[in-house]
Each structure stands twice: as C-alpha cells, then as structure tokens.
Amino acid sequence: MRRFVRTHATELALLAVIAVICVFLSFATDRFFTLGNAFDLLNTSSVSIIFAVGLLVVLIAGGIDISFAVAASVVQYLTATVLGWIGGGNWIVGFIIAGALGVALGCINAFLIHGFRIISIVATISTFNIFFGLLMFFTGGVSIYNLPDWLTTRVVLFEREMADGTWAEITLPVLIMAICVFATWVLITRTTTGRQLYAFGDNPEGARRFGINIGAMQFIAFGWLGLMAGIAGLVQAHYAQEVVPNALYGRELDVLAAVVLGGARLGGGKGSVLGCILGVLLVSITQNGLNLMGVSPFAFKMIVGAIILAAITLSNTSIERLLPFLKSRRVPS
Numbered sequence: 001m002r003r004f005v006r007t008h009a010t011e012l013a014l015l016a017v018i019a020v021i022c023v024f025l026s027f028a029t030d031r032f033f034t035l036g037n038a039f040d041l042l043n044t045s046s047v048s049i050i051f052a053v054g055l056l057v058v059l060i061a062g063g064i065d066i067s068f069a070v071a072a073s074v075v076q077y078l079t080a081t082v083l084g085w086i087g088g089g090n091w092i093v094g095f096i097i098a099g100a101l102g103v104a105l106g107c108i109n110a111f112l113i114h115g116f117r118i119i120s121i122v123a124t125i126s127t128f129n130i131f132f133g134l135l136m137f138f139t140g141g142v143s144i145y146n147l148p149d150w151l152t153t154r155v156v157l158f159e160r161e162m163a164d165g166t167w168a169e170i171t172l173p174v175l176i177m178a179i180c181v182f183a184t185w186v187l188i189t190r191t192t193t194g195r196q197l198y199a200f201g202d203n204p205e206g207a208r209r210f211g212i213n214i215g216a217m218q219f220i221a222f223g224w225l226g227l228m229a230g231i232a233g234l235v236q237a238h239y240a241q242e243v244v245p246n247a248l249y250g251r252e253l254d255v256l257a258a259v260v261l262g263g264a265r266l267g268g269g270k271g272s273v274l275g276c277i278l279g280v281l282l283v284s285i286t287q288n289g290l291n292l293m294g295v296s297p298f299a300f301k302m303i304v305g306a307i308i309l310a311a312i313t314l315s316n317t318s319i320e321r322l323l324p325f326l327k328s329r330r331v332p333s
Helices: 002-007 009-028 035-060 068-086 091-115 120-139 172-189 192-202 204-209 214-240 251-261 273-292 297-315 319-328
Strands: 156-161 167-171
Touching (some): 009 273, 035 068, 035 167, 035 172, 035 192, 035 214, 035 273, 068 091, 068 120, 068 214, 068 251, 091 214, 172 192, 172 273, 251 273
Antiparallel strands (some): 156 167
C-alpha cells in the first residue's frame, strides 16, 4: 500500500484537491454539481486533453513544445481547405488529412531539434511564430464557415433530459478524446518505444550509449504530439462549427501548465496519462466553478496560477524531505 501511494502520490494528491474543490463549488453554486454541467466539462475539456496527452509524450522524452496549439490551427485551416477542394470527404478522410499534416509539422520541430542541435523550447518558440505568422499572412485572419455537413453535424453519444427540461449530453469529442488517451497510454506503458522514451528523457547520454536511436525518439515524440494536435484541431472545428485562425492561440501555456501539474517533469523521464488528465480537469473544474460564481476571468488566471505553483512545489517536495522539517518543528513535551 505504501509503495502504491508513493508511486502515485501526484495522482492521489490531485484527486484529493479536485474533490475538495468540487465540494466547495457544490455549496458555492447550485449549478455546479449537476449532470449537465459535468457533461459540459467533459465536452469542453476534450480538446485540451487531446493536446495534453500529446504534450505528455514530448515531456517524457525530455523535450518541450509550445507550438502545438498554433500547429493545430494551421492543420484545421489546411484540412478545411483541402476538404473543400475534394468535395467534402468524411470523418476518415478528415482524420487522415489532419493527422498527416499534424505529424508533418511535428517532424519539422524534431528535425530542427535533432538535426541542428537546437534546444527544444527555442526551436518551438521559433516555429510557433513562423506557423502563426504564415497562417495569418495567407488567411488574412478570415474564418471559414462553409464546412462539410459531416464536420458540423452535432453527434450525441448519450443524452438525458433533466428535471428542468434541459438535456445533458456527451458528444463525439469525448469519444475521440478517449481513443487518443488510450492510444497514448498504450504507447508509453505497453510498448518498447514507450520504455525507450522514458529512458531517453531520464538520461539521454545513457540511452545513447545503450543503443537507443536518439533521432527516432525525437521524431516519435514530436510526431505524436503533431498527430494529437492535428486531431485536436479537427475536433475543435467540429465543436465550434467553424475554423477561426486564432481560436487556439494561447492554449499552449494552459495545457503545458496542466500537464506539469499532473506530474510530468520538465527535465524528462516522468509522467503518466492519469496525472495528465487530472491536471487538465483540475484547471477546467476551477475555471468552470469560478465562471458559475461570476468571478472575473482575470481573477481566474491568478487563482489557477497559485494552484499550479502550490501543486508543483508540493510535487517536487518528497515526503522524506518534509519529515525532517516537520520533526524539527515539533514542540518538546
């Protein structure tokens, strides 16, 4: 039991914090603790969770990427354009196009990092600006509203009528998110590649000496994030029923903070899918509750920043390091 608690300390701590926040918000507003609000949280968090599991793989491999949200914007715009050229397509065609474009953009980052030995954050800051600049230059900031029917048609997987006559619904983005989460979990926990990604992130030089292909690890990690970004871009277009060039701009820092909050180490070699999801949900639940309470969105940024700072500080402070301090503070009997 002690070993389980130690190995899952971050996830258990996040669950406890989420439980406390949910109890507080259920008393603070009568609209929070409802089935409809819970389903809305799942639907609206789907894109962020897809981003997060992709970013998790990069962080495990010791990298960092802040260009993925802009890459998703580029992918959804290009995908919508290509779909218009070919006469509409369908979900399979859409995923193939979006996934391929996303992987290509991710591999550009991997090529710059591995081929030119550029630090990942510097490379992705550059591509962040390049991708976004090119997107806005060629589109002029004009949105696309004429999308195929299959992309804009709302797909409800489960629905239930509430007592007040409203409907609680789980929609297609939740299913797509669940598939992405499962695929990422399989990649990092059930494959040799996943073990190599952890080893590479924890000790790159040791991994190289052990025979792990460093270049392959970079391309797999950033390619996987590119794939998730492409899928997330298509899901966002489906959810919003339009393609807005700057709709996802700025999402990258919130997602990065949530993934780190979930236990992923910026130095690499550590992170879990469950912790990643809990990190995103903690941020989403906090934002949702504050919105229902009528709190200013500026205050939300401050509160979430404080939560993240406290959580990361606690996650980096082991029990063994805390015990001597606590013992020193005891008052002699």
